[in-house]
Amino acid sequence: MNAELILSEHIAAIVNTLYGLQTEPQSVVLQKTKKEFEGDLTLVVFPYVKASKAGPEQTAQQIGEALKARCADVHAFNVVKGFLNISFTDAFWLQTLKNMAATKHFGTKAAGSSGKTIMLEYSSPNTNKPLHLGHIRNNLLGYSVSQLLKTQGHHVIKANLVNDRGIHICKSMLAWKKFGNGETPKSSGMKGDHLVGKYYVEFDKAYKREIQELIAAGQSKEEAEKNAPMMKETQDMLRQWEAGDTATIDLWKTMNGWVYEGFTQTYNMLGVDFDKMYYESNTYLLGKELVQDGLAKGVFYKKEDGSVRIDLSKEGLDEKVVLRSDGTSVYITQDLGTAIERFKEFPELNQLIYTVGNEQDYHFKVLFKILEKLGYAWAKECYHLSYGMVELPEGKMKSREGTVVDADDLIHVMIQTARETTEQLGKTEGLAEHELQHLYITVGLGALKYFILKVDPKKKMLFDPKESIDFNGHTGPFIQYTHARICSILRKAESLFSTFEVNTSLTLHARERELIRSLYEFPAVLSEAANGYNPGLAANYIYELTKLFNQFYHDCPVLKEENEAIRKLRLSLSETTANVIKTGMNTLGIDVPERM
RNA sequence: GGUCCGGUAGCUCAGCUGGAUAGAGCAGCUGCCUUCUAAGCAGCAGGCCAUUGGUUCGAAUCCAAUCCGGAUCACCA
Structure with a gap:
């Protein structure tokens, strides 16, 4: 067909x-x-x-x-x-509609039917500061791609590798110890991740002061940056952490605990989740033994200074250090180790996807190339889901300059705007308070998620905080609204008519035909979006479909249609459209309300 | 400097495996609610698809060069 x-x-x-x-x-x-x-x-x-x-x-x-x-x-x-x-012929399209209407979960393949298992890593935050708009794009993209892959019948393992250790966490810890006076999320009323982030900023301020003093005392900028007591103390702290010092570990656990509580809240609001949590504190030593393996295979070589390297200049890349001269590992060593570990942990794994910003394009090229050279056949199944930065009108977000758009703030503003708009329109009488709360979240987040996901992931995108995200036009709420309208018709129809059957000998209205044609494309769009790791394709398709439905809605009466066969056809068409909108939006992680 | 990515309406974005007169939304202007939810529908206006050359029946799309913007090229993560 x-x-x-x-x-x-x-x-x-x-x-x-x-x-x-x-x-x-x-x-x-x-x-x-x-x-x-x-x-x-x-x-x-x-x-x-x-x-x-x-x-x-x-x-x-x-x-x-x-x-x-x-x-x-x-x-x-x-x-x-x-x-x-x-x-x-109209009969062809009517039969097509009939088939689509009769297909459960139209457009998607049964769970697990592809036999493929894919691990998709996304989010992977640092635990020293709260999430910002850049993380939002990462989270929404990762989650949406996981949903898209599921529609193709793949088994997806959503993984989060939390960067919970290292010098940056020690900065927050040190500042808290020095200036915190025992402040906790409870005592301050602050969300845990924001509290820890506050001390990360405090560290930076104090550190900068020290640098200025040292420069004033005659040191060069580089010397001052190295010699500042704050920095020295932080490095001491990192050493203590690595040595397993109890007090340091305890503080580290406490503060990370605060951060996790905060992150969990933000993740819940965003509606993203994970099947598997990894922590760098457990994985940062992985990969060292691999260096021996690589040396034995002649893939790596040792320099006079003791560092171990790989020469990728023939591949158009550079020489890359994989082990420092003091024997400690670098970032890429860990990444090599964790990749190998994951294929050991999940032998059924067919593909490993990393959702990471395009500033790390080079890193992943090198990573995959090294894995290939080490002889892992699955190296070609590793994929860097690279996405562009979110920029402000002034340019890149810089946490040090305080120009970041905080994730929680933005979410809050979106929900608030959804509330105001909904109240102004006043179409929700009869809804209970908890239903209203739920609706504001659905619409507010729908607007935010759609705004971000409709853009091609590869491209950088611009966000202007002064111009709030729209609720009209090519937006999430427009689509949600259309869905609610259809549901309203279907609610009324249910009490009036039992079956929405399609008589294939009818003559189609132009609007009906366009709509059926668009619905018919849905499965192909989902598979294209999944194969290209591009939620934007799904988002733009749903918008086109929704626009067509609104034209149909405007031109063709449904409940008021007097010809019973046509009425039933239109009901079926409406119902199928609602299902496709719902399934499609679900791949974007966006919920659609039945009333709004 | 090498490598990679991008440049389409005033703004934000589609279109890019070559196909017909380059599409949406926002912002601006004009109509349409006693009729299934106007978060809607219909219309007007807005373009040298960065520039130049090439490939061919045909180029926003492919190739090359140039200009502009960004990223990256750490014994950082």
């Missing part, structure tokens, strides 16, 4: 007999007919004019006539220049 498949088989056969070609059906290129022309699918006939020894119009005419003669689903065709526009 696939429109493209039907046509391409017939067309291949036609051009082969007519023009003596040997065209495969797969190589017949069809495209959606442009809106301003009559038709469903369009064949560009230029590739065949040489063989047909006729002009483009004539060739198109010939193919069109042959097609209509041999394919019962083809209703009509027209030729514009070299373009053959083909229309299917």
Whole structure:
């Protein structure tokens, strides 16, 4: 029942007999007919004019006539220049709708049906400061891609590798010890991650003061940065941590605990979750033994200074250190170790995806190349889901300059705006208080998530805090609103009519046909979005579909339609549209309300 | 400097495996609520697809060069 498949088989056969070609059906290129022309699918006939020894119009005419003669689903065709526009019969589209309406979870493949297991790592925050807008993009993207992969029948393990150790955490710890006076989230009323973030800023202030003093005392900037007591103490603290000093470890656990409580709240608001938590404090030593392995295999080599390196200059990359001269490992060593560990832990793993910003493109190139050189066959199944930075009108967000857009603040503003808008419109009488609260969250976050996910992940995106995120037009709430409208019809219809059946001998209204055609594309869109790791494709499709529904809604009465068969068709069409909107938005992690 | 990514309406973005007159939304202007939710629908206006050359029946799309912006090239993570 696939429109493209039907046509391409017939067309291949036609051009082969007519023009003596040997065209495969797969190589017949069809495209959606442009809106301003009559038709469903369009064949560009230029590739065949040489063989047909006729002009483009004539060739198109010939193919069109042959097609209509041999394919019962083809209703009509027209030729514009070299373009053959083909229309299917209404019966074909009605049958298509009937099938879609009868398919449970239309557009998605059954869970686990692909037999593929994919680990997708995302979020991976540092525990020294709260989440900001950049993390939001990461979280939403990672979660959405995991949802998209699931629609293709893959088993997905969502993983979060928390960077819970290192010099930056020690900075917050040191500042808290020095200036904190025992402050806790409880005593301050602050969310734990924000409290720890506050001391990270405190550290920076104190550190900068010390540097200024040392410079004033005659040291160079570099010397001052190295010699500042705050920095020395932090490094001491890191050493104590690594040595397992009880007091340091206790403080570390306490403060990380605060951060986790805060993160959990933010994750819950964003509606993202994880199947597997990893902590760098457990994994940072991984990968060291691998260095021996790499040396033995001749992949790595040891320099005179004792450091171990790999030369990737032949691959167009540089020389990369994998073990410092003091024998400690660097970031990439850990990453090598954890990757290998994960394939050991999950032998069924087919793919490993890292959701990390494009500033680390180079890092992942090197990482995957080293894994390949070490002889791991799965190295080619590692993928860097790289995304662009979120920028402000002034440029990049800089935490030190206080220009970051805080995740919790932004979420709060979105929910607040959703409340104000909803109250202004006043369409929610009868909803209980907890339902209203839920609605504000759904709409506020719907706006935020859609705003971020509709943009191609690869591209950097701009966020202007002065212009709040819209609720009209190409937005999440527009789509949610349409869904609520459909639900309203369906609620009323339920009490009136029992079944929404499709009579395939009806004549379609142009709006109906457009809508069915759009619904029909849904499975292909989901698979394309999943294969390209691009939620933006799904987001833009849902918007197009929603716009079409609103036109249909405007032009075609549903409940008020007097012809029963047409009314039932429209109800079925409405219901299928609502399902597709819901399923589609679900891949974006966006909930759709039944009333708003 | 090497490598990589990007440059489409005033603004934010689609379109990029070559196809018809380059699309949306916002902002601006104009209509449409006694009729299934106006968070909607319809319309007007807005463009040298950074520039130049090439490939061909055809280029926003592919190639090259140039200009502009960003990232990266740590014994940081």
